[in-house]
Amino acid sequence: MKESDKKEFLLKFYNSKPILLLRNILTEIIGAKAKWLYFDSECNLVSGKAKVDTDISKILTRLRSKPSKEIQIFTCLSGKMCLSIPVTQGDNLYGYILVFYLKCEPDKNHLSFTQILIDTSLKEFQKEQELTKLYDTIRPRAIALSTIHTVHRLLTSTLDMDELIERIARLTLQVMRAKYCSIMLLDDSKDYLLPKAVIDLKNNTRGKKRHRKIKVGSYTEGKVAKTGKTILQQNLVCIPLIEEDIIGVLVARDKTNKTSFNKFDLEILLTLAEQAVIAIGNARLYEEQDKLAYGSIKSLAALLDAKSPNTFTHSEQFVKVVLAIAEEMRLPREEIRNLRYAALLPDTGKFSIPDEILKKQGGLSREEYNIIKKQHLESLKILGPLEFLKPAVPIIMYHHERYDGTGYPEGLKGQDIPIGARIMAVADAFEAMVSSRPYKDTKKSISQAIKEIEHNSGVQFDPGVVNAFISVSKKPEFQKLY
């Protein structure tokens, strides 16, 4: 134990409850006017006010020259007695409690009791101190570890790159208690860092300047991207994001409490960056898979369209309307992705329906309607082997269901119809009304089609989806489409 720690330990011990209790008990026995002084093992005063008189000086000199681990009784010049109680633990002598000017001499039992109380109290006090120290050391680390674990869970809960990068930046701000965070990733040429997420709580002009792309090698970010070495400054910490090679940099600036970034901050940020890199890698893989899947679906749609244009697929506007409704309804990204796939192949179910029924003008006979219902399910089997399309198949399958349960193929009703299918039903009906088809006599105006959709809310269509569609139809982006 360091000298300063030793002194602090003794001071705390002398002021601890058991010692105060001992003092109260002994005061009853030896008199209220007794003077209590507390010393370390070198006989330096630790606690208590003392004017070093001849008596005290004499006893201290004696204890210095002949340290004792036993309780001793001295007779002072005035004839009064003094008690020296050593504070010991095994071979270690921590200090002395000196009690001057006793009213009477304590008997042996009192002295034994005092010694036992001191020993036990010291043991307990030491244990308590160790536990406090352990608690003070471990608790912040455990909290930091729990934070990192939570960050890991938050980062791995999305595969959408934009959402992920934004989330990394927000979490960095929180964990670093910083006012600014930017995440820059290297472009394909690896010559420039492109800003992917910038959060500037101060929102000043310096922040705007940093939103530009940065050449590798220039500025702090560029230097870190070039060297792969972390930069830790008072108001900045910039670390490289390394997968196998450097993929970008993460920067945090300006602590909210105006203190400096320290090594602990750096340690936490490096751990967060490791999690971020794994999550970015996963999101990139997912993006690549999505591109492959989307490409395959587009090829399939093109093949079907070549066989019979506009029969199995719809316009680009249709896909945009479907996705706009889904965004308006704040559907989860995974659901929106499935809708995007389904919207490319909305009428694959028509594949094995005979042309004479498909292109028939006017109403269908009961028999023809039954053929459509049967063939609709049959046709969808061609999508079966495409694993990535599985979540999209129910959307395609059930988008001819009606909200009141009178649609096909299964007569599903209300919320039993998948949400994607309910969305596609509205967009499909709208598309059918506003576009010209060879087998259709008339087409409706946009406002007429919207009114028709509204009119069928709660009957053919989900009212929630209709409301979202109406909101979408009022947006300038929608008006540009038609």
Next chain:
Amino acid sequence: MANIKRLFKNEVTKKILLFFNENPQSIDTAKGISIWVGCDADTTQKSLDKLVKEGILVNHKTSSIDAYSYTNQKDILKKIERHIEKLQ
């Protein structure tokens, strides 16, 4: 602006505020925070919801996890710090 004095009257909310004041970098789930403050999960959740509503905590909600962190708003942080100083 949140009524800090009123929030400190609730024992669990007080413990959560003291926890985040001491560990402003922390981001944790309701369950995690309930362990740090030594209160049961349900009561902790109620206090966390209240603190999010008051703008003192930020809720990081995803499909699989719901986590909480301390606000970055200087004025709120100062007010809480001042109140804690008074308590000591």
